[in-house]
Amino acid sequence: MNLRHIWIVFSKEVKDIARDRKTIITSIIVPMIIIPMLSILAGGSVQSMQRDMEQNVTVALAKESNTAEIRKLITEDIIAGFPNIKLVDVEDPLEAINNSEVRAVLKVEKDFKEKLEQGKTFVIEVIYDESHTKSLGSLGIISDAIKEFKKRVVDKRLEEMGIDNEILQPVKIEETNIANDARAGLSMLSMILPVLLIILISAGGIAPATDLVAGEKERNTFEPLLTTKAGRSSILIGKYLTVALFSFVSAIASILGMVLGYFIDPKAMTLGTGAQLSGFSISGTALSFILIISVLMGMTFAGIQIALSTYAKSFREAQTYISFLIIVAMIPGYATILMQPNEIPLYMYVVPILNTISAFKTVLGVNINYTCLSIALVSSVVYVIISLKIAISLFNREKVLFRS
Amino acid sequence: MIKVENLTKQFGAFTAVNKVSFEVEKGEIFGLLGENGAGKTTTLRMLATMLKPTSGTASMAGFDIVSQPEKVRTKIGILFGGETGLYDRLTCEENIAYFGMLNDMSREKIKDRIKTLAKAFGMEEYIRKRAGKLSKGMKQKVAFARAIIHDPDIMLFDEPTSGLDVSAIKEVHDFIKICKNEGKTIVFSSHTMSEVEKLCDKIAIINKGELIEKGKVEDIKQKYGSDSLEDIFIKLVGDKNES
Numbered sequence: 001m002n003l004r005h006i007w008i009v010f011s012k013e014v015k016d017i018a019r020d021r022k023t024i025i026t027s028i029i030v031p032m033i034i035i036p037m038l039s040i041l042a043g044g045s046v047q048s049m050q051r052d053m054e055q056n057v058t059v060a061l062a063k064e065s066n067t068a069e070i071r072k073l074i075t076e077d078i079i080a081g082f083p084n085i086k087l088v089d090v091e092d093p094l095e096a097i098n099n100s101e102v103r104a105v106l107k108v109e110k111d112f113k114e115k116l117e118q119g120k121t122f123v124i125e126v127i128y129d130e131s132h133t134k135s136l137g138s139l140g141i142i143s144d145a146i147k148e149f150k151k152r153v154v155d156k157r158l159e160e161m162g163i164d165n166e167i168l169q170p171v172k173i174e175e176t177n178i179a180n181d182a183r184a185g186l187s188m189l190s191m192i193l194p195v196l197l198i199i200l201i202s203a204g205g206i207a208p209a210t211d212l213v214a215g216e217k218e219r220n221t222f223e224p225l226l227t228t229k230a231g232r233s234s235i236l237i238g239k240y241l242t243v244a245l246f247s248f249v250s251a252i253a254s255i256l257g258m259v260l261g262y263f264i265d266p267k268a269m270t271l272g273t274g275a276q277l278s279g280f281s282i283s284g285t286a287l288s289f290i291l292i293i294s295v296l297m298g299m300t301f302a303g304i305q306i307a308l309s310t311y312a313k314s315f316r317e318a319q320t321y322i323s324f325l326i327i328v329a330m331i332p333g334y335a336t337i338l339m340q341p342n343e344i345p346l347y348m349y350v351v352p353i354l355n356t357i358s359a360f361k362t363v364l365g366v367n368i369n370y371t372c373l374s375i376a377l378v379s380s381v382v383y384v385i386i387s388l389k390i391a392i393s394l395f396n397r398e399k400v401l402f403r404s
Numbered sequence: 405m406i407k408v409e410n411l412t413k414q415f416g417a418f419t420a421v422n423k424v425s426f427e428v429e430k431g432e433i434f435g436l437l438g439e440n441g442a443g444k445t446t447t448l449r450m451l452a453t454m455l456k457p458t459s460g461t462a463s464m465a466g467f468d469i470v471s472q473p474e475k476v477r478t479k480i481g482i483l484f485g486g487e488t489g490l491y492d493r494l495t496c497e498e499n500i501a502y503f504g505m506l507n508d509m510s511r512e513k514i515k516d517r518i519k520t521l522a523k524a525f526g527m528e529e530y531i532r533k534r535a536g537k538l539s540k541g542m543k544q545k546v547a548f549a550r551a552i553i554h555d556p557d558i559m560l561f562d563e564p565t566s567g568l569d570v571s572a573i574k575e576v577h578d579f580i581k582i583c584k585n586e587g588k589t590i591v592f593s594s595h596t597m598s599e600v601e602k603l604c605d606k607i608a609i610i611n612k613g614e615l616i617e618k619g620k621v622e623d624i625k626q627k628y629g630s631d632s633l634e635d636i637f638i639k640l641v642g643d644k645n646e647s
Contacts, residue, residue, distance in 0.1 A: 008505045012494070019493040019534075220489030224550065227452045227482050228506035229474060398455050399415070 001237065005230035009238025013212060017246060023207040027246060031200070031254035036261025044265070053137040057085040060093040062107040062127070070108045078149045085145055097129050103138035104128040119157055190341060190364035194357040195333030196258075197251060201298045202329040204250025205243045206322050209305035212239040213395075214318035236306065236395040240388065244302035248295070286363045289373045296380035297356040301325070303387025310394045313403055329353055341365025349375040352383050405430040405589040406451070406558060410460035413446050413613075420446040422613040423460065428589055428606070430557075433580065435604030436593040437637060443613040444593035445484075448562045451591065452482050465557045465589075478507060481556035483564045483576075488547035492536030496527060496546045499535055500553050507554040514553070521549040524582070544572060548579045552588075559583045561592040565599060577603060597634045611641045 017023050059079075061070060071087065079085040090096040093105040107125040109115065115122040126142055129135045158165045216222045225235060305322050312318035332353045341361040348358045349372050359376040362369055394400045406428040413421040421443040428434040436444045449455040451462055453473035462469045465479040490499050497518055504514035522531045525545040530538060535546060551559065561580065565573045580603055583590055594600050600607055601621055608618035617624060617640055621633065628636045 004508075005506060008502070012491075012498075012502050015498075016491055016493050219491075220485055221491060222489070223449075223452075223454065223484050224482055224489060224503065225506070226454050227477050227480060228503055229477050229508050230506045231474065402449075402455070 001233045002231060005234035006238045006241070009230065009235050010241045013208070013239055013242035014245065017208050017211070017242065020207075020211075023211075023246075027204050027207055027250040028253040031250060032257040032260070035254055035257035036264060039258065039261045040265050049133070050137075053134050054141065055084050057082075057104075057138045057141050058088050058102045059085060059142060060088055060090045060096055060102040060105050062093055062105050062125075064110070065106065065108045067110070069113060070110075073108065073112065074106065077152075078145050081148065082141070082145045085141065094127070097127070097132065097135055100132065100134065103132075103135045104142055106142075116153070190361045191337050193364070194360035195330070195337055196254075197294060197360070198297070198329050198333045198353060198356065199326060200251040200254045201247045201294070202301050202326045204247035205298075205302050205305045206319070206326075208246045209243045209302065209309045209322055210315060210318045212242060213306060213309035214312045214315045218315050232396050233392055236392055240302055240306050240391060243305055244295075244299045247298045247302060251294075251298070283368070285370075286368050286373070289370075289377060290359055290363050293356050293359045293373075293376055293380050296377070296384050297353070300352065300380070300383045300387045301329070303384065303391045307387070307391040307394050310391065311400055311403070333357060336361075342367070344372070346372070346375075349373075350379040352379075355379045405432075406434070406462065406464055406591065408447075408451070408460075408462040411447065411450060411457050411462055412459045413443075413450060413455060414458045420613050421450070421457075424608075424610070424613075424615045425460075426608050426615065426618055428591060430589050431584065431587050432605045433584055433590040433592055433603055435600040435607040436591065436610055437595065437597070437600050437607050438593070438610035439595055439641065442610045444610060445562050446613075447610070448482075448484070448560050448591065448593055452480060452560055453477055478554065479556055480558045480560055481551040481554070482560045482562070483547065483551050483579075484560075484562040485564070485566060488540075488543045490535040490543055490546055490550075493534060495534055496531045496538070496542075496549075499546055500550045503550050504553040509554055517553055517555070518549070521553070525549055541572060541575065544575055548575075552583070557588060559588050559590045561590065563593055563595070565594070565596065573599075597637060601633050609637060609640055616640050 059074075061074070066089075074087050079087065088102060090101055093102065096102045097105060105127040107127060109122045109124075112122040124146055126139060126146075128139050154168070155165050158167070213222075216225070226232065304325060308321040308325070309318045312321055332351075336348075336354065336357055339361065342365060344358045344361060348354045355376040359373055362372055362376075406426075408424060408426050411421055411424045412419065424443070424447060426434070436447060438444045446455065450457050451464060451469060453469050453476050457470060464476045467475040467479065469476050490496075491502070494502070500518050500521070501514050504517065509517070518531070522528045525548060527542070527545050527549065530542055535543060538546070559580075561576075564576045564580075568576065577599065580590060580592065592600070592604060604621065606618070606620055607624065608615050610616070617636075619627075624636060625631060625633065628639065630636050630639075
């Protein structure tokens with residue numbers, strides 16, 4: 001291997017790809033614009049839906065319940081303190097739910113007044129449609145209004161009986177959440193960030209990896225290249241480093257896009273949850289660990305991508321193989337998305353891809369376990385070596401290189 | 405300059421080249437004549453050190469293709485196939501310089517050589533333009549310059565005129581003549597009798613991986629009592645296929 005030849009191949013490939021408008025647009029500019037745009041649009045639509053769900057709760061009465069007495073009960077006793085709930089008149093109440101004209105239909109027992117006066121129980125049936133998000137979302141708001149009414153009736157009945165309403169509350173639950181906003185933000189990041197990073201890093205290398213070997217074979221530039229003084233390993237390493245570099249540039253562009261989106265509209269970027277993604281701090285050592293582990297994972301992907309591009313007979317075949325790699329990478333990402341840092345078993349720190357996900361989750365968790373991070377780091381180095389050895393071995397095999 | 409001894413290449417059970425031996429003197433043009441799949445490209449790929457021989461070897465400008473492949477590569481230039489494989493997003497100058505750098509030439513030497521080649525091939529006007537924006541003919545000249553940037557002693561041409569139009573074929577023939585005039589030793593593969601007859605000092609006819617005849621064109625014609633190389637070729641290949 002010759003460092004000078006590696007550098008010559010690397011600088012030529014970087015220059016070549018940097019001049020490829022298509023690659024620059026798809027791997028750098030698009031993520032920087034599309035990611036914040038999509039997040040803002042998706043987050044904005046979630047926020048607007050939530051607002052709509054909370055503010056415009058329309059209810060109708062079932063046909064058999066549409067009497068003056070029941071209307072009075074609903075409007076004056078149940079929803080009077082809830083300006084966001086409105087009773088509306090519709091022709092066919094059940095159809096109105098389907099048409100999204102109303103969120104729910106209330107069916108009240110006709111003899112409710114007598115039962116109320118006799119201190120008995122009467123039923124209010126809330127008819128809703130679980131398949132309509134807004135209808136389902138309104139159920140809680142309507143139930144709250146009915147519970148409020150129920151509490152007033154109980155208080156009144158107890159008062160009339162001369163009983164303190166504390167008798168119904170032998171124990172009161174007080175919840176104290178010790179997680180601050182920043183920690184909650186980290187918990188959310190530990191779910192989203194690892195899977196997103198893995199997808200971005202594996203996707204960033206597709207264009208250069210496909211172009212640099214399979215593309216070169218198809219353009220007939222490969223054979224002249226193999227007859228220069230540069231050895232095959234030097235040529236391969238130069239190309240490999242280019243793929244690794246572009247994977248990171250693309251991932252960094254995407255992360256910058258997300259940061260940009262967060263500054264433009266923090267709520268939208270957290271899908272309307274309002275989770276605080278700022279104000280927390282990660283130690284320099286932990287940050288160095290995850291940065292190095294991410295770089296190593298990118299290098300492993302670059303090795304596999306170059307190996308696949310070498311094995312492929314054509315540019316298209318290489319594209320198919322390498323695109324499939326993203327799906328392979330996504331599976332462990334999504335399978336562990338809800339896993340919390342303290343639930344990660346030790347073996348996950350040595351399994352490819354899972355080791356990077358685990359390292360991220362650990363660093364974003366409450367207690368950082370440096371032993372586990374070290375295991376993830378060492379296993380990552382081993383995978384870089386293995387993937388590179390596979391790539392070099394394929395690149396040196398005549399049967400693979402001149403496969404047609 | 406080139407000495408090929410019992411060169412053999414097997415791909416599994418299939419023998420692509422079988423004990424091929426020939427010699428080419430300095431400054432000679434040697435033609436490898438054969439049908440498609442006869443073993444011409446495999447032979448040239450072995451001489452270019454892209455493929456390792458299963459057995460046998462060859463000496464190229466004093467270096468062995470098996471034990472000194474890196475040294476062999478500093479002495480050879482190649483032009484394979486009719487298509488000019490260039491990097492479209494690099495300028496012509498950058499395309500040529502890349503191969504100079506990979507052959508360990510100094511920046512100054514590369515600069516001087518590009519200047520000389522640009523003048524020789526009439527590329528001065530477009531040498532700083534991106535290769536992707538050039539016509540096929542212009543690209544071809546850049547590919548010629550790239551092949552000889554490091555001033556190799558030996559040039560290997562594998563069916564360089566395949567798929568080209570008449571004027572492009574003439575450019576290739578002229579380039580081969582330039583190489584010969586510069587004293588380069590040339591191995592040239594083709595299945596077109598007329599161009600082999602026109603350009604080569606010596607030829608070898610290869611069929612199913614085996615060398616079935618070699619020598620000067622005139623000597624072969626005399627030996628088989630025919631003025632047509634095509635007839636001799638068909639007779640030899642046909643006889644071999646029947647036996």
